[in-house]
Amino acid sequence: NPNKTFEYRIMAYGEDQLLLIIRDVSRVSQLEEMRKDFVANVSHELRTPLTVINGYLEVLSVEDEDKSPFVGKAMMEMETQTKRMQALIEDLLILSRIEASSERIYENTIDMTGMFAQVEMEAKALNKEKRHNISFKIDPDLVIFGVETEMRSACSNLVFNAIHYTPPGGTIKVLWKKRADSAYFAVIDDGDGIDDKHLRRLTERFYRVDKARSRKTGGSGLGLSIVKHVLNHHNSFLNIESKVGKGSEFSFILPPELVYEKNTHS
Ligand code: ADP
Numbered sequence: 604n605p606n607k608t609f610e611y612r613i614m615a616y617g618e619d620q621l622l623l624i625i626r627d628v629s630r631v632s633q634l635e636e637m638r639k640d641f642v643a644n645v646s647h648e649l650r651t652p653l654t655v656i657n658g659y660l661e662v663l664s665v666e667d668e669d670k671s672p673f674v675g676k677a678m679m680e681m682e683t684q685t686k687r688m689q690a691l692i693e694d695l696l697i698l699s700r701i702e703a704s705s706e707r708i709y710e711n712t713i714d715m716t717g718m719f720a721q722v723e724m725e726a727k728a729l730n731k732e733k734r735h736n737i738s739f740k741i742d743p744d745l746v747i748f749g750v751e752t753e754m755r756s757a758c759s760n761l762v763f764n765a766i767h768y769t770p771p772g773g774t775i776k777v778l779w780k781k782r783a784d785s786a787y788f789a790v791i792d793d794g795d796g797i798d799d800k801h802l803r804r805l806t807e808r809f810y811r812v813d814k815a816r817s818r819k820t821g822g823s824g825l826g827l828s829i830v831k832h833v834l835n836h837h838n839s840f841l842n843i844e845s846k847v848g849k850g851s852e853f854s855f856i857l858p859p860e861l862v863y864e865k866n867t868h869s
Pocket of ligand 1: 760764765766768769792794795796797805810811812813821822823824825826827828851
């Protein structure tokens, strides 16, 4: 039945028998699909009114030159908050798209060097205030199979987080290199670090170690959830090592079947 979804489990039963358990999970997966559709639709519908509000706020702040300091301050705050809401909606849409992604990862190769050049440019712009010492060490010959928009989203989220959660003047290293037949990516910072008790839940939607602080950084709380889904789609997973007050390392390994080395294939 094409409308049914089943889950299978095989277990050892006694000495020489196997037990096959088939569970009908159609209802659960149907509800999950409905939830995903709902989130995608709501996000999409919220986009237009927010763009209109933001547009008018921008026009008003330029046109109304005689506004009182209070009105000026209120308008600035409204602009900041609508921008935050827009960023949150964009992240929700990215997440829904990745969750529903049927794009085949083996159909396209990604020029990671070009991608990292862009991420580096954006990171340096974001870093102006914090003045971290950021270094990118990128292997130019390492090309992979995958979905570029997704990979870029994952890598930039990890780099931007390191910038946000490292006190000014910190050191951030971004590495992309070959490791055996796999490809290894890491962002290492000497920032705030994260207590062990949070690590397990960090990639859940909207999970934050310090809610007030994360809000100030302007993050949506969806960044690591996006990373988790992208990596899952690319046969990988996020590895987090961290110590409070010392710093964090967020890394992943892409398996050999996704690695396509420029030199050997040209
Ligand atoms: P946010 O939008 O809050 O940054 P994320 O999903 O990207 O959401 O991250 C979840 C939480 O993980 C953050 O709120 C922060 O507490 C913690 N975190 C993420 N990256 C780092 C890092 N490099 N150093 C310390 N804490 C981090």
